[in-house]
Amino acid sequence: MTLKRTLASVTLAAVACMPMRAAAADLALILANGDYTTRPDTSTEGAGALADALRGAGWTVFYAEEAxxxxxxxxxxxLRDRLGSDGAGNDRVIIALSGRYANNGRDSWLMARTRRAPDAFNVGAHxxxxxxxxxxxxxxxxxxxxIIGLPGETDESEIGPGLSAGIARMTLPQGVTLIEGPLQQIGTWVGDALLDPGLTLNGALAALPKDARARGFRSDAVHFAADAGAASRAGEIAYWSAARDIGGDAGYAAYLSRYPQGIFAKEARAALEKTPAAKPPSPEELAQERETAxxxxxxxxxxxxxxxxxxAYNPxxxxxVFGPGTRTALTAWQKAQGYTPNGYLTQTQIAELQRQADVRxxxxxxxxxxxRQEREKADRAYWQSLGRTEADMSAYLDRYPEGLFxxxxxDSLGRFTAQREEEARRKMEKDWRAAEDAATIKAYQAFINAxxxxxxxxxxxxRIATLRGEVPANPPLERAERQVVPNRTAALLVEQLLETKGYGPGPVDGTFDNRTRQAIAxxxxxxxxxxxxxxxxxxxLALTLRQ
Known part of the structure; x- marks a missing residue:
């Protein structure tokens, strides 16, 4: 199918969706909602005046305030039903929204007047x-x-989690002009400029108030105000929109071929003059496109x-993510296999790469x-070459810590260790008995050293302290003593009883010195x-009972 036939089909489909009628309709939807709170409302100013002006000009207006x-x-x-039934191809449409907005970064909503702060999950209901x-x-x-009427201020506290106050930038459909700014000023501009039959759309936009801004569809040829040619323009506008959507020199040339004196002819010729000659894609670009596909x-x-x-091609x-490392590895692999080394894959190359990976x-x-078999063979041979001594077991574990054996x-080392510890324990007990039998300072000191x-x-x-006439310090015994001799009064009682019984504790002064310790012993x-x-x-107990 040629480009002209394609454009014609698109245009026909667009126009077919616009059932024709005898007279065009001028339709407006105006929605104005105030602040969420009881603060003075400035966001809806001008909505009623705009509605009255449009009704006075013969427009059908769908209007609601604080809805x-x-x-x-x-x-x-x-509005949708009227557009569908009356034939959008001949209609003029104004949609004006004003109030408080919320957005999630992608989509925006005009909020109803409410004291509840909507969040990301229920914003559609508000x-x-x-x-x-x-x-x-x-x-x-x-x-x-x-028309997007912007309020004078925005309060984030009126918006719940997941949302931000204000309106997010949106992508406009073809053929729609968007005006943003104070609704009251824009409403005055609509009556003074937009509906003036003597001004083109661009002429009207040039007269916008300083606080307003416009984007989207513009034209030096189209008059927004009604005229006798509105119905015949619908097909040309749809054809132009399709040509711009397709893009490139071919689209603009097709439009000029059909409408050499059309309302967008000047814009199409200017685009053709600015468009550089298209270069054929490079082999690398073609390879990249094939991989993307x-x-x-x-x-x-x-x-x-x-x-x-x-x-062994390190990505x-x-x-x-196919970054520079992966592309370099792919290029090296392709070169080794005889493929064009461009770093981009084809389905055949993916299958071959998988086959080679399976083989590897x-x-x-x-x-x-x-x-594994070689390791086990060597493991068994080494085990069989060893004896069963403690040194042999240690040597085996040094070489094969996770070996078969x-x-x-x-377990063998554990038995050797247990045997050695038992022998040491028996010798220690034997030496202790010998020290006790000797009951000398030398014997006890030799035991401690050994x-x-x-x-x-x-x-x-x-024992040594006793033999020397000393009682050594002993923290555990001192703690136990403090349980029964907690103060000086109790210490005096102990010394008095020891003195009475003839054990000679020394001065009865409530202080336990070495003589007191010897008396207790x-x-x-x-x-x-x-x-x-x-x-x-x-x-x-024994000291106090044996009085």
Whole structure:
């Protein structure tokens, strides 16, 4: 199908969607909502005046002020139904919205007046979506003006989580002119300039108030004000929109061929003069386009990177993103296989890469199995060459810490260790008995030197202290003594009892010195109690009962 036939088909389809009628309709939708709070309302100023001006000019106006979401949506549907039934191809449409807006960064809503702050999940129940209103306006391409009345201030506290106050920038459909600014000033401009039959659309836009701005459809040829040629222009505007959508010299040339004196002829010729001659795509660009057409998912790209890495072509990361490292690895692989080394894949190359990776995977599995068999063979041979001594078991574990016989070697070492510890314990007990039998300072000191970690060391030191006439400090015994001799009064009582019983504790002054300790030790020894030189519960009970 030729480009002209394509454009004609698109135009025919567009016009076919616009059932014709005897007379064009001038349709307006004006929605004005105030502030969420009780602050003075400035956002809807001018809405009523604009509605009255349009009605006075013969327009059909759908108007609501302070409407809820359902009411706004109902009026939007009424406009849609009128456009569909009356023939949008001949219509002029003005859609004016004013009030408070909320957006999520992509879509925007005109909010109904409410004291509740909408959030990202319920905003649709509290407002009217803005983008579909632009789509409604697009049913009258080249004859559609959308007005966004901006409030003087925005309060983020009126908007819930997931939303921001204000309106997000949206992509306009073809043929729609968007005006943003104070509604009161724009309303005056509509009556003074936009509806002036003597002004083109661009002429009217040039007269916009300084606080307003425009974007979207513009033309030096189209008059927004009604004229006798409005119906015949619908097909040309649709054809022009299709030509611009297709783009390029061919689209503009096709428009000029059909409408050499058309309302957009000057703009089309200017575009043709500015458009540089198209260059044919380079081989690399073609290769890139072919790969893009494959539509590889991120998982498929990771698989390609894994296969390259498996084949020793380092992609510098396996992340599903084809960066410089992956492109370099692909180029090297393609060169080795005889492909054009451009770094971009084809379906055939992906299949070949996978086949080679499968082969390499099988090779590596065989290599691992052979290596395992060799390791086990050497493991068994070494085990069989060893004896079963402690040194042999340690040597085996040094070489094969996770070997076939590691558990057996560890168990053997455990038995050797247990045997050695038992022998050491028996010798220690034997030496202790010998020291006790000798009961000399030299014997006890020799035991301490030979067995510094023995459980009898503290007892041996106590024996030495006793033999020297000293009672050594002993924190555990001191703590136990404080339980039964908590103060000086109790200490005086102990000293008095020891003095009465003839153990000679020294001065009875409530202070336990070395003579007091020796007296306590003599008392304990005489009573068959543990001879520590420190009072405890048993010693205190015996001392107080034997008066």
């Amino acid at each position: 809820d979401a359902e009411e706004m949506q109902a009026l939007a549907r009424k 407002g009217l979506p803005v983008a579909p209103m632009a789509d409604l306006a697009a049913m009258a391409p080249g004859q559609a003006v959308m 494959l539509g590889l998912t991120r998982a498929q790209r990771r698989a390609v990177q894994q296969n390259l890495d498996l084949l 510098k990361g396996i992340d599903g 995977t099988a090779e590596l599995a065989r290599e691992r199995e052979l290596a 590691a558990k057996e070697a560890k 067995h510094p970690e023995s459980r009898h060391v503290e007892q041996a030191r106590a 003599r008392f304990q020894e005489a009573g068959g109690l543990p001879k520590t030189g420190y009072m405890d519960q048993r010693s205190m």
